[in-house]
Amino acid sequence: MTVYEQQLTTFWTVDTPLNEYEQFEYEPEIIIEEYDLPPDPTQQRMMMILTFVLVGVLLFALLVMPRLAKADLPLLSSSPAEAANPAPGASAAIGNEAASKTVNYQGKISAVFSDEVKYWEADIVRWASEYSLDPDMVATIMQVESCGDPQALSIAGAQGLFQVMPFHFTAGEDMLEPNTNARRGMNYFAERLVQTAGDVGKAFAGYNGGHVAAGSSWNNWAAETQRYYVWTTGIYEDAKAGLTESPTLQEWYAAGGVSLCQQAANRLNLR
Secondary structure (H helix, E strand, O other): OOOOOOOOOOOOOOOOHHHOOOOOOOOOOOOOOHHHOOOOHHHHHHHHHHHHHHHHHHHHHHHHHHHHHHOOOOOOOOOHHHHHOOOHHHHHHHHHHHHHOOOOOOOOOOOOOOHHHHOOHHHHHHHHHHOOOOHHHHHHHHHHHOOOOOOOEOOOOOEOOOOEOHHHOOOOOOOOOHHHHHHHHHHHHHHHHHHOOOOHHHHHHHHHHOHHHHOOOHHHOOHHHHHHHHHHHHHHHHHHOOOOOOHHHHHHHHHHHHHHHHHHHHHHOOO
C-alpha cells in the first residue's frame, strides 16, 4: 500500500484599508476661483496707466496750480469771441501798459547796448553820477549781468539788475529793488576802480571775481572771470569807439546772451 502525505498550508487574512473601497455616489466637483487664474497682462497695464494719470493730476494740483494762482494767470484761455472783442477797459489798460514800457532812448549811453539796457538809460545815468562813473561802464555791467532784467537770479544766488550777492546787502533791504541793487553793485565796482588805480579791465574782472581777482592778472583768474573780462572790456571799448553796433556784443549774444535778453524783454514787456 502506498501512503501519500498531504501537507496543509495555513492562510491568514489581514484586514487593511486596501481591502475596502469607498463607494462615491457622485463625482467630486472641482471649483476654480478667480485668484487661481494668472493675472491678465492687459488689465495690469491699464491699472498702471490709471495710476500714472492719478499721480500726474495730484502733482499738477499740488505744484502747478498754486504757481498759476500766484501769477494771476487764467487756467483756460479766453474764447475766440472774447479775444476778438476784449472789454473796452481791458484794451485801454493793455494800451497804457504797452505805452509805459517803450524804450525812450536819449543817446546818453552808447547806441551799442541792447534795447533792454537802453530802457534803463535815465536810471543808469543817475546811478553813474552818484558814484562818479562813466554811464557806459554801468551799462556794460548791466548788459552782461542781466541784460536789464530786474528780477534776474543766478544759480550762485546773485540777484537783480547788477547780479549782486546777498551778503552785500544789509538786513531788511529789498535786493531786487532796482535802486537798492544798483547802489550796492556800483558801490562795489567803484571800490574796485579805486583798488586798481582806474584800470577799467581789472575793475571789471574784480566785479566778477572779487577783490582778489582785481588785484591779480589773467593767468590767476578763473575761466569765468577771463570770459567776463573779454566780454566787458570788448563791449566797453566798442561803446567808447563811437560804434552803433558792437561786434563783441554780437559774440556775447551768440554765446548765450540772447536768451538772457529775451527774458529781460519779456519781463519788461518790450516784446
